[in-house]
Amino acid sequence: MRAAWLLMVAPCAVGAAPLLRSEGVATLPNGTTAYREVHWQRGTGDGSERWVEYLCPAGQPFARKQMPAAARLQARGYVLQDARSGQAARVLVAPAWVRVDWKENTSAPSRTKQLPLPADAVIDAGFDAAVRAHWQALLGGAPVSLPFLVPGRQRFYPVQVQYRGPVRWQRLSAHAMEVRLDTWFGAVAPRLSLVYADADRRLLEFRGTSNLRDARGDYPQVTVRFPAPAMEQPEQRWRDELQRPLVSSCGVTTK
Numbered sequence: 698m699r700a701a702w703l704l705m706v707a708p709c710a711v712g713a714a715p716l717l718r719s720e721g722v723a724t725l726p727n728g729t730t731a732y733r734e735v736h737w738q739r740g741t742g743d744g745s746e747r748w749v750e751y752l753c754p755a756g757q758p759f760a761r762k763q764m765p766a767a768a769r770l771q772a773r774g775y776v777l778q779d780a781r782s783g784q785a786a787r788v789l790v791a792p793a794w795v796r797v798d799w800k801e802n803t804s805a806p807s808r809t810k811q812l813p814l815p816a817d818a819v820i821d822a823g824f825d826a827a828v829r830a831h832w833q834a835l836l837g838g839a840p841v842s843l844p845f846l847v848p849g850r851q852r853f854y855p856v857q858v859q860y861r862g863p864v865r866w867q868r869l870s871a872h873a874m875e876v877r878l879d880t881w882f883g884a885v886a887p888r889l890s891l892v893y894a895d896a897d898r899r900l901l902e903f904r905g906t907s908n909l910r911d912a913r914g915d916y917p918q919v920t921v922r923f924p925a926p927a928m929e930q931p932e933q934r935w936r937d938e939l940q941r942p943l944v945s946s947c948g949v950t951t952k
Contacts, residue, residue, distance in 0.1 A: 714740030716935050717927035723907065723919040730754045731907070731919055732947070737935055738927065743770040743826040748939060751779070751909060753947030760784075760909060760943065770826035771843075772818045780943035782910040786848050788820060795820065797851045802910065810851040815844040818853065828858065828874065828891070829898050835860045836872065842879050855879035863895070866902065867924060870895040876905075899926060912946065 721734040733752040738745045744767050751760035760779035767773050767790070774790040783803025789796045795814050800807045819827050824845070831841045838860060844853040861873040876889040889905035903921040911917050 714745065715929045716932060717741065718930040718935070719923055719925065719927035721921045721923040723921040726918055726920075731911070731917060732759070732909070734921060735938065736927070737930075737939070739766075743823075743829065744768060744773075747822065748935075750938060753944065755947070757944045757947070758938075758941050759945070759947060761939065764822060769823075771823040771830070772814065772820045773823040773826075775821050778943070779909055780945050781912065781947065782914070784910055788846070788848060790814065790820065795846065797846070797848050799848055799851060801849065802914065808851065812852065815853060817843050818846065819843045819856075820846045821848075825900055828893065831858070832898060835874065861890075864892060866892050866894075869901065871901055897926070899923070 717738050717740075719736045721736070723731045723734065725731050732754065733756075735750040735752060737748040737750075739747075746766040747764040749762040749764075750758050751762075752758050759781040760777065762775055762777040764773050764775045769790065772790050772795070774788045774795075775786070776788075777784070777786040779785070783800065783805075785798075785800040785807075787798040789798075791814070793814055794811050795818070796809065796811045798807060798809045817827075827841075827843055828835065835841060835858060841858045843856055843858065845856045846853050855878065856876055857879045859875050859877075861875050864871050864873045871892050871894050874891040874893065876891065889903070891900065891904070892902040893899065894901050901923055903919075905918065906916050907919045908916070
C-alpha cells in the first residue's frame with residue numbers, strides 16, 4: 698500500500714493531452730455538505746488517466762484516488778487513500794484477473810484477494826463508461842446486467858441498470874437511471890439513482906451510498922451533483938492541488 702500511495706501522489710510525466718477539471722458537491726439527506734469531489738483527467742476519453750481529490754467542506758483534502766490510463770474502459774484499476782478513516786485500496790486489473798488489496802480503516806488488517814475477471818466486469822469509475830456503452834439499449838428500455846466489483850467485499854455482484862425516463866435537471870435535458878442488485882444479497886448495495894446529461898452523456902447526479910466512510914465509520918447516504926462540465930486547467934494547478942497534504946479529520950464529521 699505504501700508504494701501505491703507514493704505512486705499516486707507523485708506527479709506524472711507531462712503529456713500532450715489537456716488536463717480537465719470538474720467538481721461535484723456531496724450532500725447528506727438533511728442538506729449538509731459532506732465533502733466535495735474534484736475530478737482531474739488527462740484528455741477527454743473514458744480511458745484517460747484520472748485523479749479524484751476528496752475535500753472537506755472547508756476545502757482541505759482528506760482522500761485521493763488515482764486511476765491509470767486503461768484500454769478496458771469498464772474495468773479500471775485504481776489506488777485510494779483516505780487519511781480521515783485510514784481506508785486504503787489498490788485494485789490491479791490484468792487481462793484475466795483482478796487483485797484487490799483492501800484496508801477498511803486504520804486499525805483493520807490489509808486483505809488481498811485475486812479474482813477471475815468477468816467478461817463484462819465493471820470496476821469503480823468504469824461504471825459511467827458502461828452506461829455510455831449501453832446507452833441506446835438503456836434508452837430503448839432494455840435493462841442491462843453487469844458484474845460490479847465491491848472492493849470491500851472482494852467479489853463481484855450482479856447489478857442491473859434500468860432507464861427510468863427523461864428528466865429536466867437544472868434546466869438541462871437529462872435521463873434518469875436506476876441501479877439495483879440483480880439478486881438479493883442482504884445489505885450489500887442499496888439502490889442507486891443516477892442522472893446523465895442528454896447532450897454529452899456526462900454524469901450530473903449520483904444518489905446513493907458513498908464509497909467513503911465518515912468519522913463514525915459509516916458509509917453515509919449522499920447526493921453528489923456535478924453542475925458544470927469539465928474545463929481545461931493549467932498543469933501547475935493540477936500539481937499544486939494533488940501535492941497538498943491530506944488531513945485526518947473534517948470539522949463537519951469530527952466525532
